[in-house]
Amino acid sequence: xxxxxxxxxxxxxxxxxxxxxxxxxxxxxxxxxxxxxxxxxxxxxxxxxxxxxxxxxxxxxxxxxxxxxxxxxxxxxxxxxxxxxxxxxxxxxxxxxxxxxxxxxxxxxxxxxxxxxxxxxxxxxxxxxxxxxxxxxxxxxxxxxxxxxxxxxxxxxxxxxxxxxxxxxxxxxxxxxxxxxxxxxxxxxxxxxxxxxxxxxxxxxxxxxxxxxxxxxxxxxxxxxxxxxxxxxxxxxxxxxxxxxxxxxxxxx
Ligand code: FPP
Numbered sequence: 686x687x688x689x690x691x692x693x694x695x696x697x698x699x700x701x702x703x704x705x706x707x708x709x710x711x712x713x714x715x716x717x718x719x720x721x722x723x724x725x726x727x728x729x730x731x732x733x734x735x736x737x738x739x740x741x742x743x744x745x746x747x748x749x750x751x752x753x754x755x756x757x758x759x760x761x762x763x764x765x766x767x768x769x770x771x772x773x774x775x776x777x778x779x780x781x782x783x784x785x786x787x788x789x790x791x792x793x794x795x796x797x798x799x800x801x802x803x804x805x806x807x808x809x810x811x812x813x814x815x816x817x818x819x820x821x822x823x824x825x826x827x828x829x830x831x832x833x834x835x836x837x838x839x840x841x842x843x844x845x846x847x848x849x850x851x852x853x854x855x856x857x858x859x860x861x862x863x864x865x866x867x868x869x870x871x872x873x874x875x876x877x878x879x880x881x882x883x884x885x886x887x888x889x890x891x892x893x894x895x896x897x898x899x900x901x902x903x904x905x906x907x908x909x910x911x912x913x914x915x916x917x918x919x920x921x922x923x924x925x926x927x928x929x930x931x932x933x934x935x936x937x938x
Contacts, residue, residue, distance in 0.1 A: 694914045698745065700921045702874035705741065706750040706896070708888055709734070711880030711904030718904075724768040729906035731772050735780065738823060740910040742787050744917070748822040748870055752888050756796065756830030770801045773827065777807040781814065788820035794866035795829030822870065829866070831890035838864035867892055875920045877913075879905045895927050 709730060716726030734751060741749040754769055761769075777791070784791055791811045800808070804827075841864050845851035862868065872892045876885070881902040885893060899916050901908070 694911060694918070696744065696914065696917055697921050701745055701917070702897075702920060703746075703871045704748040704750065704873045704875075705746050705917075706752070706873040706876045706889055706892075707737070708752045708876070708878040708880075708886060709905040709908075710878060710882060710886075712906055714880065715904035715906040723765060726904075726906055727765075727769055727772055731776050733906055733908050734776065736910055737908065737913055738780075738789070739783075739787075740913055742789055742821045744914075746821065748824065748873075750794070750824040750826060750867075750873065750889070752826045752829065752886075754795075754827045754829070755887060756828055756833050757887065759799075759828070770804050773825075774801075774804045774807050777804070777811050777825075781811050784811065784815050784818070784823070788818045790815045790818040790822050792822060792824050793827050794824050794834075795827045796833065797827065799828045824867075824870075826888070830887045831885075832887055834865055835891060861891070865891060872896065874925075875899065875917075877901065877916055879903050879908050895925070897923055897925065 712726030712730040713723040714726075715729065716723050719725070734753075737751075738749065753773065758769070759766060783789075791808070793808050793812070797805060797808060808825075808827075838861060842851065842856065842860070846853055867889070872894065873889060873896045875898075876889065876893055876896045877899045878884075879901045881900060883900055889896070897920055899919060901912065901916065903909075903912060
């Protein structure tokens with residue numbers, strides 16, 4: 686699905702999504718098409734991460750969440766998992782300066798403790814160094830799975846009930862949100878998936894209740910800043926009703 690707009694890349698700054706989340710899919714197919722190893726696709730993919738983080742920051746998007754490694758991805762061949770860990774480590778270490786310069790805070794959503802110790806180390810250093818940055822929040826979803834996240838929230842809530850620090854009647858949607866990795870963040874306004882598949886793949890299932898979804902056929906390593914802007918334009922043309930009727934619709938006239 687491509688936006689109808691041609692090459693006008695002007696955005697309405699008043700209507701920017703507060704939170705954009707991206708399922709970066711298609712690295713393997715990109716590499717296969719070029720008769721290369723899948724890892725080459727991930728390498729090229731990490732270059733694109735760089736350019737989209739920069740674009741999001743320049744455009745003024747408050748939160749960007751990137752699905753970089755899922756709880757299911759651990760089941761990939763060992764060499765691929767190792768290559769992804771090395772890429773993540775290199776990316777976080779090499780981008781630290783840029784994140785600081787551009788006032789971007791790095792955060793990880795997911796099972797951080799399951800990552801290799803060298804990735805955890807780079808993550809911890811960078812999260813600490815960037816913790817006061819406030820122009821953009823960059824969330825990397827690493828060893829992330831929405832069902833694991835929700836299960837963990839349910840456990841935390843059950844423990845509070847068992848210890849009598851929470852009354853079941855005080856369980857609200859906000860309370861559940863506060864036990865997710867995305868606590869205190871706005872829900873994603875827009876979820877983009879590259880690579881042409883129409884599914885959420887265990888990504889932000891609770892948070893996606895009213896997200897606009899955009900599927901691009903482009904494989905992630907071919908994704909560009911211009912297509913990103915086109916998608917944001919497409920988002921701005923949508924009528925978000927959150928289950929209600931449009932604001933200019935009235936029954937009395
Ligand atoms: C899905 O493509 C992509 C991943 C599992 C990894 C995403 C990783 C990167 C973009 C690079 C590293 C990330 C950062 C933040 C530096 P796939 O392999 O499932 O592609 P396929 O569906 O074509 O097989």
